[in-house]
Amino acid sequence: MTELSEERRMIQDSARVFTRDRVRPAADRLDPVKGEIPRELMEEMAELGYFGILIPEEYGGLGLGAFEYCLVAEELARGWMSVASLIARGNALIGSLKAMTPEQKKVYLPRMARGEFLGAFSLSEPDAGSDVANISCRAKRVGDEWEITGNKYWCTFADGADFIMVFARTDPKVDPKARHKGISAFMVEKPRGKLPEGVAGTVIPKIGYFGWTTWELAFDKCRVPAANLIGEEGRGFYLATAGLETARAHTAARSIGLAQAGLDDAIGHAKERRQFGQAIGAFQAIRFKIASMATEIEAARALMYTVCEKIDQGVRCDKEASMVKLFASEMAERVTSEALQIFGGGGYTTLNQVERHWRDARLTKIFEGTSEIQMRIISDHILGRA
Template sequence: MTELSDERRMIQESAREFTRTQVRPLADKLDPVKGEMPRELIDQMAELGYFGILIPEEYGGLGLGAFEYCLVAEELARGWMSVASMIARGNALIGSLKAMTPEQKKVYLPRMARGEFLGAFSLSEPDAGSDVANISCRAKRVGDEWEITGNKYWCTFADGADFIMVFARTDPSVDPKARHRGISAFMVEKPRGQLPEGVSGTIIPKIGYFGWTTWELAFDKCRVPAANLIGEEGRGFYLATAGLETARAHTAARSIGLAQAGLDDAVAHAKERRQFGNPIAAFQAIRFKIASMATEIEAARALMYSVCEKIDQGVRCDKEASMVKLFASEMSERVTSEALQIHGGGGYTTLNQVERHWRDARLTKIFEGTSEIQMRIISDHILGRD
């Protein structure tokens, strides 16, 4: 496995300590009651530079790479996956960086790096999930503005964000053979704590991923300045997919962090819990479970490091990014399930945090492309497309 440099190890240890002292205690308190992560925690993350990890130094960011981004995400996920996901709300535009105008970069990126301009991502719709090109939400040019109308789904942090990146169809003529064309991206700025004017929403009830809310949004002639078009009109699909390699590595990192948290809790419990006169850690059945869990985590971590190195070197690795997202997310659900099993009946209660790791791990197999989509991408690379 890649040996961490002194700088990377310091970044990792700092994130681990922040998680141990700040993130995990809050998660243990708030997740059982579906509480929202406090703004104070987000401000602390901003002070540590976590929202500008991928933003170039010239715009006030740290100017680091996917490797450091994933190191931090893994450690944060050991405390609460929602917090590990929050850092994407500041680094979110990095995939769109090349498409932004110099003026947009100067205006948005420094504020984002400081944690003052955090975003939500609104791509999915009721009928456009894995089939992203099926977007039906429309944007119509009206003078110096765009008018957005339609429904969006799975928009997390829509209320707490300072802007929502919305993808809408600007070309109503849809060629069945090229449905990905004619989609554009818009930055919809809004007051923090509210939805944009012309937008109503309903909170989606979830079984996990607490700490913030996920929304179904209805856009009704929501007006956006023409200057807030990101990239070229009609090429939003390419913007949405530009950062997928990093996003999938980030999901792998979150998956690994959850699995590591599950393993940590299982080891501690196995040493403390006594049955038949001995700690259950003395029983071979438990020892072999822990050995297998640790091995799977290490394998996923090594693959993630390899993918991050490729991303940072500018080497195309969409196949490998899909592989690590697939392997790590599937592994995370298995490992956290085993961790819950080691806790016995107590693991199925909210008195132990292992059930949170398990619930959140289940989500990693769905977002940023389901496991089935990843297998389609990988097999297409190996066998060619149908």
């Protein structure tokens, strides 16, 4: 496995201490009651620079790479996956960086790096999930503004964010052979704590991923200044997919963090829980489970490091990014399930946090492209498209 440099080790250690002292206690307290991530915790994350890890130094960011981004995400996910996901709300525009105008970079990026301008991502729709090109939400030019109308789904943090990145179809004519064309991206600015004017929302009831709210949104002639168009009109699909390699490595990091949290909790329980006159960690069945869990985590981590190195070197690695996302997310569900099993009946209660790791790990197989989508991408690279 890649040996971490001293600088990267310091970044990892700092994130680990922050998670131990601040993130995990907040999660243990708030997740059971579906409470929101505290604003003061976000402010502390901003002070640590977590919202600007990928943002260039000239705009106030740390100017680091996918490797450091994933190191931090993995550690945060050991405490609460929602917090590990939150850092993307400041680094989220990095995939669109090349498409932004110099003026937009000067206005948006420094505020994002300071944690003062966090975003939500609104791409999916009721009929456009994995099939992103099926977007039907429309934007019509009206003078110096765009008017957005349509429904969006799975928009997490829509209320708490300072802006929503919305993808809508600006060309009413859909080419059946090139459905991805004609989609544009818009920066919809809004007051923190509210939805934008012209947008109504319904909360989606989830089984996990607590700490923030996920919404179904209905845009009804929502007005956006023409200057808030990100990139070229009609090329929003390419913006949505530009950062997928980093996003999938980030999901792998979150998956690994969840699995490590499950393993950590299971080891602690195996040492303390006594049955038949001895700690259950003395029984071969439990010892072998832990050995297998630890091995799978290390394998996923090694693959993630390799993918991150490729991303930071500018080497195209969409196949490898899909591989690590697939392997790490599937591994996380297995490992957290085994951790829950080691807890026995106690694992199936909210008295122990292992059930949170398990619930959240299940989601990693779905978002940022389902496991089935990853397998299609990988097999297309190996065998060619069917």
